Amino acid sequence: MNKDKVLPHLFRTEYRKLIAVLYRHFGFEHPEIAEDIASDTFLTAAETWGLKGLPDNPTAWLYTVARNKAKDYLKHGNIFTQKVSSVIQTGEAYLPVTEIDLSDKSIKDSQLQMMFAICHPAITAEAQIGLALRILCGFGIDEIAGAFLSNKETINKRLFRAKEKLREEKVKIEFPESKAISSRLDNVLKTLYLLFNEGYYSSSGNATLRKELCLEAMRLNYLLIENKLFNLPEVCALLSLMCFHASRFEARMDENGEMVRYDEQDTSLWNEELIEKGKQYLSKASKGDKITKYHIEATIAYWHTIKADTPEKWDNILQLYNRLLITEYSPMAALNRTYAVSKVKGNAEAIIEAEKLQLNGNHLYHILLGSLYKDTDMQKAKQHLQTALKLAKTVAEKKQIKKDLDKLEAS
């Protein structure tokens, strides 16, 4: 590897490991310590390696430095607690001076435990995703702000408040009790699902960052599967869903970074390897008697990987959307169901179904109606696209809608 890239690369892979282990050690009572030690370790590395060149084993070097810094902190902290707190009665907890365990198992356990701690219903979904990106994925505040189309201050505040809340709630960084696994896992899966969707559907123009969010969600999902406690059907179903979606990464983006719609994609760009992986996890997911919404969505995604545009394909997709909506309503599923109706029963029927939805404030709703009307009622098709243009929030979306409008004008 190019020497200049070693440190950024290690930051990507090792920061998140250090911080998870340190967090587990110090707990949410001292959130700043873990982050300080992890950041400080990398600062020391940058300075030392800059002066003296790379050590033989940079990762081991980082671990040693982190371990020593943690030990120093504990010694210092305890002296302070012992000598001073008796006078000022801070009631600060006494932390034993133990080694920070940076073995592979300890790192993985720490990351998983951290995952359960962060995905806590006491904090908002946005805060959960933010903390996951910071602590489990080692993202910088800038990157998180980019992912949320927000700014540094807002994200910093949000993460700070979330950590405060976790401290107040006395959330422990540990594995859930065996009888609570299923309900705690629900929260974790929900966060991973949202993290993936943030990358897959978000309107952020930064394509690389978006893809990275998806890959991080998959990595964390895989971390769960690797541990036999959490290798459960719904976990496999979610990973299967992500694999099927991710298989279209290359096809859904053109060379200018613009979105290519499903029916306009070059199917030779679909990633067969990921489709195969998705099938494997879907078959693992079908063991057991529980059918979650991830199972239904993964099966829908499976049908989308089939290239031939047959009536059978769309009929299956429609039935699955029916089931999904009966299980849990979402506007996105309602719109996708309507698209499937158009494929199975034709546009006229789909228009009747679409107009019942009344999602008037949703630009995707008007895009759908625009495309359903375009063969029969040009005027209405245009009106819907113009409404969509007004409602769309991002430049990329507006551009896409304008393109559709131009196409209509030309036809």
Next chain:
Amino acid sequence: MNDFLLIFRRDFNPDEAQPSPEQLQGMMKSWQDWMGSIAAQNKLVNQGNRLDGDGKVVKPGRVITNGPYVEIKEAIAGYTIIRAASLEEAAEISNGCPVLLVGGNVEVRQIVPM
């Protein structure tokens, strides 16, 4: 928005022959399509249940008879709870119910809010 109970009634002793597997599949699909359409409008409160054909009717004086289906053409086959702005809208939604295709009917009743 209020909740409405839809009660599906139909003849449990139809004159027609047993439907074929394909017909059964088609019936199932039309129910799923109808339910899916309600759910897509975020108006499905409770999918409800289908009821078994067998039943007993308990009357005063320890009189217990087998279900009322021998005498009457219509028995409750199932129920669903939906959400709608008015009784009229709930009735309109029920208009698409597949039970109507097999000679049945839907009774629409508003659930009295607590």
